[in-house]
Amino acid sequence: MNDRPSLEDIRRAPKVLLHDHLDGGLRTETIVDLARDGGYGDLPTTDAGNLRTWFTEASNSGSLERYLETFSHTVGVMQSAEALTRVAYECAEDLAGDGVIYAEVRYAPEQHLAGGLSLEQVVEAVLEGFRQGRRDHGIRVGTLVTAMRHQARSMEIAELAVRYRDAGVVGFDIAGAEAGYPPTRHLDAFEYLQRENAHFTIHAGEGFGLPSIWQAIQWCGADRLGHGVRIIDDITEDGDGAPKLGRLAAYVRDKRIPLEMCPTSNIQTGAAKSIAEHPIGLLRRLGFRVTVNTDNRLMSGTTPTEEFAKLAGTFGYTWDDLQWFTVNAMKSAFIDFAERLELINEVIKPAYAELRGER
Template sequence: MTSQTVNTPTADQIRRAPKVLLHDHLDGGLRPGTVVDLARAGGYTALPETDPGRLGDWFRAAADSGSLERYLETFSHTVGVMQTRDALVRVAAECAEDLAADGVVYAEVRYAPEQHLEGGLSLEEVVEAVNEGFRLGERRAREDGRRIRVGALLTAMRHAARALEIAELANRHRDLGVVGFDIAGAEAGHPPTRHLDAFEFLKRENNHFTIHAGEAFGLPSIWQALQWCGADRLGHGVRIIDDIRVGADGSVELGRLASYVRDKRVPLELCPSSNLQTGAAASYAEHPVGLLRRLHFRVTVNTDNRLMSGTSMSREFEHLVEAFGYTLDDLQWFSVNAMKSAFIPFDERLAMINDVIKPGYAELKSEWLFRQAAPTSDSVVGDA
């Protein structure tokens, strides 16, 4: 499953490794201090805490509570302070900066424009503000000696009736910072097939889209996303494990849907920490990512909601290194998988892989080999 030529990376190497992120929610990644600032500036008085440290702890505790009501409440507060142009620009800029500081070189960040209209903005103005913020954050990152490219995914809420409108919005802003479309929200009772008009429109326009599927509802959600809607990627998709049988002797048998997903190289946007919070896995060691990686599914690793999960791409990789003994070769495999699956043109993906990702990991592997010749006191992940 892992290379025998490169040993366990240090926490610092994981942070410096060039990483690719495909599943990250803008309203799930705010800095606690920013939430406090924006609430104060916008007259938002519903925050449970006004001290940034305590507020960050509250977000994580609510997300870990096992209560869907408390988990959803966390987003009411972040969305609640993201209702003006200045707020959206700031949040998007800080998102790009934070990801770049964590070693992410390419990210697709999603948000639902329809959730940011309470302050009088139009859908167009929301998209323009977020794109402006991403560009600002990219420039600030470059000034700090870091590189990142951020593309936006416009999300429609599956319980609402604006999917076609949001799909058309995404299509108008393609090549202007928006790279694709997403649909999110509770899977149970809200199948993606309710929004076939949006998906048919995107396919006619040769546009890209991913669908949240196979996180809570299971195999029927995955099947509908692929066979009825034609999704390019699966948001989460972790429940594909339900179509894989592992025998007592270690033998593995794939069902028809799992075989299709693997054969067609359908990208899985796995979010380990988030999956633990929602009950899709009991622990990192038991997370399906281990088996799916071993079976060579198109696995990618993602953050989902960095604030609520108290996570980052580096932390996600650290958890997997600890759970499965992954090496730099494995982390490169995940990163290349994600870059191959991005919604930007092929030549641009290839350039990122060959000019940024592979050279970045090659440098880290050389460091590791040097340490074997002249051991140092560098800590491993578990000591960081």
Template structure:
């Protein structure tokens, strides 16, 4: 049976791809903008929320990028960064997320005179505060951080060094983001080589706006642990008229090596990677047992949450609690925290959480869903 909204909200969720500057509360944007005199497209939080979503849905890259101008503008002080990070942790916990890796680009938050280190320290203070508040509210969450370098800029080595300086303080990995076309990940090989020497983890935005060459470079030239989005790997999969599939060599490599795909369905619709959720490659990739994970990308711009993403996937592909558990376990197996900590979250939080939901169905006289372990 299809999961209820209450079950989806209660289900333990794991999130690997969420941007801090893409998930602010509209009310917070309004308040922070007023404090610094930054002009917004709307001064009412409800109207501003609609503006963010409409701009992201417009099909205009300029309007989409403009949305981040406003969120980043209000994140230029330590106090603002701490507040935004704390609220991020609280919001994710309220949505049933038990582990999240949230990413942001420190280089975008220097306009108020902060140093890179001060930016990281302010955000980490916020995440710890948010974790504390969430625990007090009965919804514990662990938030880890990925530091992002902008692929069109030249600060990736600095950001990689920042990852190593703060990897005992909440930072668990590195990422590059920004326009793929014209800015290949190979421009940042020095940063990736440094991270590998330091035994550090990193993911790369690849295979979203650009296709297979971006994925191939991220994996074979740069050595990425995960693919940020990676949805365009479907371009290397053919399906004949009878539904038989054939994987090209890159797609087969990604599946065989269990390379995690940080899929963001709603965001992909906005950026044109798929026409609708029903036509999103997620269904095919999951059926072929790629290591798929479910993610939000930019919660404000997509007006989404992990619960909403799971709801949309359930409606499109018939997923139930069994698949939801599989996605969560996939994500934890792919997380950048130590193995024993990942295992503890799987065995002590995720599996018991789904077992409790199944037990509730049984008590209610409903058909229990299958929540048996699936292929990794």
């Protein structure tokens, strides 16, 4: 049995990605091209290699707010339909090349209107890029439209998600700095989505603690939690040193609420100190529905393969563990049950069996 995953073997393994930001995964060569063609003159450097280094270094501050500042440059060059389609296509191409068979990629349409596009034109441009990516590379990408939690357009974006849900938009999200902007500020949007039988996730428990998670679930009805790292604050030890779950942590585990964890990004934003100390290790042992994600591949200098490799190297994970994470993600995707089941039984499980040397 080949049970010690190497980086190249992990790259060949089928992977499922649920938390990846479109404006956080651009190629730096593309940023330079789009800045030149679109007249965006604020880049710190126009050398693609140096720009990649700048993004990585600027993202390692340990502050979520500072981390989010890096997006001014990627969003700045994504203000035309052509740019959005190109970025979406290259995202699909890059993920497919890394072994991803299904991905949900999110972006905030309201951030791409400076060039005169409408919300609908933004959505259609992104969907076109992912359609081309599926045609050329075979990867299915569902999009999540995101509302910014410090703005007041969440109902408008929620309606956009419902309007395009049969065209490739699979769900809704809110993102941005958590502190001072609780999810309950957007309660009307979440209630609308529930009435429309629509899926949504909420960034919660990354830059803020348990109250953010509690509100996202119990007030807003989130299907999944974006990050959810701070659920660890509701897990203590009993007198014998065994983990003891508080009421909220037990509820999250019992209800099988998916946690969209992004280990490298969580360290950069200060939500975790290191891979070894990341809550994902304990949460996996306790049987929470944990998934492994990239968040922002450019800012974090990472890929789905590298996230898995870091976890395998740190926690000694085997193919069984990596399959468990992958199946968790596929079960938690916002596409129909039959398609999820088909990918699990006909693609994921056979491929991992082969990687284990079972066939």
